[in-house]
């Protein structure tokens with residue numbers, strides 16, 4: 001099984017970006033943990049990050065035939081991007097939405113996700129565990 005982990009804007013700064021909200025673990029460390037989890041789950045995990053909406057969309061478009069599922073943290077595009085939502089809906093590749101922080105405890109503009117409705121489910125608020133839980137849930141979903 002092949003899973004794409006897609007990180008959106010500003011997540012390349014994890015570790016030093018607002019550590020009180022996002023923690024001190026770097027993106028590289030998160031990716032290493034997810035790759036290790038992938039081995040335990042008998043799954044190949046590929047991690048990519050982009051600050052650009054169009055590049056995220058291109059990566060989603062390239063998924064069919066290559067990846068069985070997507071775990072996405074679209075960052076702030078979660079709340080603004082109809083285009084990313086449409087891309088996920090278009091490719092029909094099962095997708096799980098994850099966030100480090102609990103969106104619902106934060107500013108009102110973060111309460112709405114434009115991509116949630118085209119994802120299998122959403123996990124938020126558990127820090128890096130959100131990614132690990134998302135990966136596990138997606139693999140379990142795909143194996144059914």
Ligand code: DQA
Pocket residue numbers: 009010011073074075076077078098099100101102103110
């Ligand atoms: C985030 C939450 C978003 O609202 C924010 O814009 C991010 C990170 C999270 O993982 O908690 O960049 O997606």
